[in-house]
Amino acid sequence: MNRRKLIQSLAVGIPGILISSKLSAFAVADEAVKEFVEKIMAGPFKPTWESLSNYQTPDWFRDAKFGMWAHWGPQCEPEAGDWYAREMYMEGHWKYKYHVEKYGHPSVFGFKDVINVWKADKWDPEALVSLYKSVGARYFMALANHHDNLDLYDSKYQKNWNSLKMGPKKDIIGGWAAAAKKHGLPFAVSVHAAHTWSWFETAQRSDKTGPLAGVPYDGKLTKKDGKGKWWEGLDPQELYAQDHKLSENSEDNGMIHKQWHWGNGVTPPTKAYIDKFYNRTIDLINKYNPDMIYFDDSQFPMWPISNAGLKIAAHFYNKSIKDKGKLSAVITGKILSDDQKKAMVWDIERGQSNSIEPLPWQTDTCIGNWHYDRGLYNRKGYKTAKTIIHTLVDVVSKNGNLMLSVPVRGDGSIDELERAVVEDIGIWMKANGESIYGTRPWKIFGEGPAQAKSAALTAQGFNEGKGAPFGEKDIRFAVKDKALFATVLAWPKNGSVMITSLPEGSANYPEKINSVKLVATGQELKFERNAEGLKVYFPQQQPAASYANALMII
The missing domain is CATH 2.60.40.1180 (Golgi alpha-mannosidase II)
Structure with a gap:
């Protein structure tokens, strides 16, 4: 039996999949390679900007106004702030120095090894979601994956590098989803992994100076390098996705921002990489039925080099209609044109509009850094409840919502200073929530x-x-x-x-x-x-x- 016939025979009777014309992605029975491409659910929305522009923001989102976010994953384990998994590979950066001191050199102890020591032993999703609801949150969002590429759920397509197989060995999204359902809160997931391809390029580097100059970091390791290691039998490339040529000016640490739109010299991601991201996201939607997806992307993920994000949106909107009898799904994206804002909800990161927006929008911000930062805690540097409430009132007056992140420690808990801020927000919301929930903008903001x-x-x-x-x-x-x-x-x-x-x-x-x-x-x-x-x-x-x-x- 040739390889194509073998793959087709393996797929017989498996619902919801199509065989791709390219056979390149996932190992089967140690010898065959198959690439399932998840189906888009049929419905009124097609994977085009024109079709998706018929989207209407559901009232639950417009009425909720205030959500809370657990932006939590393995990058919180070092408690050294956001983008740890990228910046630990930047020689001279304080996070590189911190990493070497705490864990060892990144040629020996890389981010895959940080994942291995992350245990989340104090994580109590029900208690945290209960707290957030009690202080006035009307929807809740959890990180499904970050640029570090670890799926925090039972992932069919990131089958080894997910939180059930690695680190905590827990279904993080499953736990958050159950807690949100118990407390009657719409559940959202944030998806960031589209950019792992270029974001993790720092892991391909090596020191330029010192005793280990020229010794590669662990970003190019493959399955064969794992013999005798804790990760024997696993392929780090399924996590790092660095078996590719560096993007132009990759040594410039700021270049990632200029290449976020998949231009300006970024090495184009392969079809297998894009398809895998698409499949992972469809799998997430189908398994956990979120009400909302936050994409950390300009527009939809992979746009404009691929229509994968458009396909995800069409599936999500159509599934919402099929499951609930009406469109109740929300997708957020960043840096949108006026026409693109018709297809999804515009998200503004750490900021707000200066006028009433004609369409609903959201700002996302954090009382500290996106990933937990012990230094910020020690400096008592969190935003105050006053600052958060002023932001909320201003945003609501301009037709927006506020999504607030409370950084979670590596062990799954929040600290006492954060809890005090959250409880102070609750005092104001209990007394004044009538002026927030279910409101609409006036003639002037x-x-x-x-x-x-x-x-x-x-x-x-x-x-x-x-x-x-x-x-x-x-x-x-x-x-x-x-x-x-x-x-x-x-x-x-x-x-x-x-x-x-x-x-x-x-x-x-x-x-x-x-x-x-x-x-x-x-x-x-x-x-x-x-x-x-x-x-x-x-x-x-x-x-x-x-x-x-x-x-x-x-």
């Missing part, structure tokens, strides 16, 4: 001096914290039913605030104002309306978390 000093977006975002801080003259608006919410972003020092957007006879609000309440307490407040605006008198007693004070105006 707000008023006040901070907006005049706001910073423009750069790349996928990154304008948070670059403008002026919010104060008592900064007010943000949102509406729900017949109520207008005006949130004053500090407690007024003189006991009153003038809302200049609401003068008598205002075109924005021509109706009579009958009532102004402090949402946190339900207290009716004295007010005056004249040609200058609406003057509201605050009570003497400040409620808890009075750094943002929502007023309900009817």
